[in-house]
Amino acid sequence: MPKFLKNAVGKVNTTLGFFTLTVVLFWLKTYIAYKTEFTLGVKGAVQEFLLILNPFPTAIVLLGIALYFRGRLKYWLLMTLDAIQTTWLFANILYYREFSDFMSAGVIKSSGAASNNLGTSLGQIIHWTDFLVYADVLLLILLLAFKVIRIDPRPFKVRYAATLTMIGVALFAVDLGMSEHDRSDLLTRTFDNNYIVKYLGLNTYAGYSFYQTEKESATRAQASSSDMKSVLAYLKKNQADENIKYFGKAKGKNVFVIHLESFQQFMIDYKSDGKEVTPTLNKFYHDKHTLSFDNFYHQVAQGKTSDAEMMMENSLFGLPTGSAMTQYGTSNTFQAAPAILAQKGYTTAAFHGDVASFWNRDNAYKSWGYNYFFYSAYYKEKANYTIGYGLKDKIFFKDSVKYIEQLPQPFYAKLITLTNHYPYTLDKENQTIAKTKTGDSTVDGYVQTARYLDQSFAEFVSYLKKAGLYKNSMLVLYGDHYGISNNHRSAIAQLLGKKSVNNADLAQFQKVPFMIHADGIEGGVNHTYGGEIDALPTIFDLLGIKNKGYVQFGTDLLSKDHNQTVAFRNGDFVSPQYTKVGSTVYDTKTSQKLENMTAKQKETIKQMQNHVTTQLSLSDRVIQGDLLRFYTPKGFKKVNVADYSYKVNKTLESLKDVQAQKKTSLLHQRKGKTSEGLYKTDAPELTDDSSSESSSSSSAE
CATH class of the missing domain: 3.40.720.10 (Alkaline Phosphatase, subunit A)
Structure with a gap:
């Protein structure tokens, strides 16, 4: 055996060496999945660097849990943790292929319609190559089982394990800091699950998803049908x-x-x-x-x-x-x-x-x-x-x-x-x-x-x-x-x-x-x-x-x-007479600050503020408590999300079917002749394309 190979095997035969190999292999397959299975919209050097970095922090921290245990247990625990993270990656590859989104805790906790009936379509969306994400886990287990890589029985010092955990935490802090700088309010505004995975990684997304779901579930669980009474009373009083x-x-x-x-x-x-x-x-x-x-x-x-x-x-x-x-x-x-x-x-x-x-x-x-x-x-x-x-x-x-x-x-x-x-x-x-x-x-x-x-x-x-x-x-x-x-x-x-x-x-x-x-x-x-x-x-x-x-x-x-009192989301408001920003009230027409308001003005402002606060808080209660599940307007049929699919092939098939049934579409009125030719645009991109196509046609002729 060549000397360099002997040295490499020797290092892998230590706890730290095997841990490092496991982390690197997990990072590699995750990064490959990012590039080949997901559409994350990475733009620029900073986002590309973060995409490379983000699998490391959570992998080091989570796999590092095994290092606090002794003997063979730490190796098998390491493999178990690796397999769990790999299963999360595998599940998201399948889910993303069907729904162009990542699995959420809500999807996992729910069933049937809420989980989009993923199970019924698994046979159609799964590829044999998807199982390659488990290749490194299986390989490492076989190498251990056949003693190609030997288990290091020596206790791994707790201070070393803690150091690795801290390195993982520090890397996460770097990742989060750079991410927030490149995309402010990343977690508070939550634009898109793709953004969280692109910046912070699939494992961080999992933690964030579970936190959000549990927080929402707690609020939802506390709500009851009686909460709708105050909402309906407000609406009845303020209807127009x-x-x-x-x-x-x-x-x-x-x-x-x-x-x-x-x-x-x-x-x-x-x-x-x-x-x-x-x-x-x-x-x-x-x-x-x-x-x-x-x-x-x-x-x-x-x-x-x-x-x-x-x-x-x-x-x-x-x-x-x-x-x-x-x-x-x-x-x-x-x-x-x-x-x-x-x-x-x-x-x-x-x-x-x-x-x-x-x-x-x-x-x-x-x-x-x-x-x-x-x-x-x-x-x-x-x-x-x-x-x-x-x-x-x-x-x-x-x-x-x-x-x-x-x-x-x-x-x-x-x-x-x-x-x-x-x-x-x-x-x-x-x-x-x-x-x-x-x-x-x-x-x-x-x-x-x-x-x-x-x-x-x-x-x-x-x-x-x-x-x-x-x-x-x-x-x-x-x-x-x-x-x-x-x-x-x-x-x-x-x-x-x-x-x-x-x-x-x-x-x-x-x-x-x-x-x-x-x-x-x-x-x-x-x-x-x-x-x-x-x-x-x-x-x-x-x-x-x-x-x-x-x-x-x-x-x-x-x-x-x-x-006509218009509420802003932060509790400020504007009306034909008064504009309130923070604790200051202005005359709406002149934009001048109102000093030494009369008792009547103060009472009017108070009533307006109460209206705004009530309107905002009741609306929040409806959403955060999911109160509409307790109330259905007369004649309205509750929406069943399982009835909808926005997949391209299903949508195009549905459009054909519904046109044949209803026969009121513009295309049907035009006896199947498209109206696209009626659309005129000076978009230079399309003009360039048309010129290119014309040139190609002329060349072909």
């Missing part, structure tokens, strides 16, 4: 009747909900260097058939976009910390707009040019009752087709048409744009307006991506008109949250044409657009104060759906009974 003038004006129409990413109200009619930034949206805003609300506020917290979706489709607030969609979207009972409308004859679908698992959409949308969810897997992907968080808006809208035309009418379709997203970068060939010159690099690109969003919407509207969908649809546009945070005070002041801004100005800066357009609606700019929590009751009013009986914490913006 529908507006007779508008009730049912859009009944039977298709509904398009266009999610304007990070788009703020101040951009409407805004000019940069004398040029309108968003001419199409401006025209739409002022259309005689568009109801536009100029005092409409986002009400999100850490959940950002997911909070906005929660409010828009459930009239429930997001949580004070984290994201309700990611924490409760899988397990909770919901009575969301897609389910309500589906039970009233609508086909419901969501469109998004990112991965299905972001914000836990693939699970939350099932709980909300979406018939279909079209995400990145449904769209053609090329390197220059995406930017930031997903598909560029022009390409996204155009490529959504082939699915929209297949939806039986009437339908409810939500399209989530992405390009107007922090840090507001756009490739040069798509830039059609100069940056602003505030000197803030984050802010100055905002007008460029906003202009691109405006152009994308213009192309989509043009298609809807040509296809005959525009007249038969109600279009709802809303900005989900701020695009420019309050940390950019100097730049905000410049954009608003002010020398400086105070907290009251910043509260007003939280306005986002809310527009509802349909032929037959008497439009105009409505000055009513409201927020995202009020969107769903307003939409239902126009569709002729009575809100009474549903648990919705907002009220119809068109109702004379609507309460």
Whole structure:
């Protein structure tokens, strides 16, 4: 035997050597799985380094438990711990292949529908090569059994074992610190399980998942049906009747909900260097058939976009910390707009040019009752087709048409744009307006991506008109949250044409657009104060759906009974008269701080604060206690998540079947002739592709 091999075997025959070999082999197979089995979206050197690093800390700590034991026991315990971690890896490889997500503690604890019936499809998704993850475990056991590697019977000193544990903990601290620096609020906001695995590793994700599930289970277990009494009493006291003038004006129409990413109200009619930034949206805003609300506020917290979706489709607030969609979207009972409308004859679908698992959409949308969810897997992907968080808006809208035309009418379709997203970068060939010159690099690109969003919407509207969908649809546009945070005070002041801004100005800066357009609606700019929590009751009013009986914490913006005190998630509020930020109250119209308030003013502020606090706390109680499981509105059928699948092949088959049954889709009306040719876009990426294809065809000829 060569000398170097002899030395290597000699080192492996020690406890430390065998432990090191086990850790390295576990790291290697985990890293290979990261690269080959999961789609983690690693970008840049830092994320690649963290992906390499993250299997080590927990492997060292967990496998190191065996080192505190003596003799043969420590070896067999080491193998057992290795096998357990490997089984977790193996299970996630299978689960991810089917659901594009990682197994959660909730899935493990549940069965049947909650576990997505994984067992029934194992035979179809499992590959013989999957068992190779156990190869190192089996090899090490055989090497020990046949004494190729000899067990070191000497006690491993506790201080050495403790040192290795501390090394594992230190490596985890480095991993967590670098991860938080690269992606702030990683654990508190919980964007996506892929992010946690990418940054912190599969074992850390397991621990985090179990912690979250146990915390949620404890809160859920303490809740009872009696908790709904205070919720229903509040809703009865604060309900607002529908507006007779508008009730049912859009009944039977298709509904398009266009999610304007990070788009703020101040951009409407805004000019940069004398040029309108968003001419199409401006025209739409002022259309005689568009109801536009100029005092409409986002009400999100850490959940950002997911909070906005929660409010828009459930009239429930997001949580004070984290994201309700990611924490409760899988397990909770919901009575969301897609389910309500589906039970009233609508086909419901969501469109998004990112991965299905972001914000836990693939699970939350099932709980909300979406018939279909079209995400990145449904769209053609090329390197220059995406930017930031997903598909560029022009390409996204155009490529959504082939699915929209297949939806039986009437339908409810939500399209989530992405390009107007922090840090507001756009490739040069798509830039059609100069940056602003505030000197803030984050802010100055905002007008460029906003202009691109405006152009994308213009192309989509043009298609809807040509296809005959525009007249038969109600279009709802809303900005989900701020695009420019309050940390950019100097730049905000410049954009608003002010020398400086105070907290009251910043509260007003939280306005986002809310527009509802349909032929037959008497439009105009409505000055009513409201927020995202009020969107769903307003939409239902126009569709002729009575809100009474549903648990919705907002009220119809068109109702004379609507309460105009708008709650922010942190307990602050704004109203036509007063704006409260922290302990300071301002006059809303003048933005001046109110000094020496009268007793009457103080009492009014107190009542407003009580209303806001009650509204927020009761909404939290509904979500955290899963209280809707105790209450079902009359005529509503509880959603069964097992009825939904967003796998591409199943969705496409379902679309064919449902079109044949209902025969109301645009494609059916066109006798099977696609409407894709009606869509015109100047997206340079698609123009380049068309030129390349034409060149290829010419060459072939």
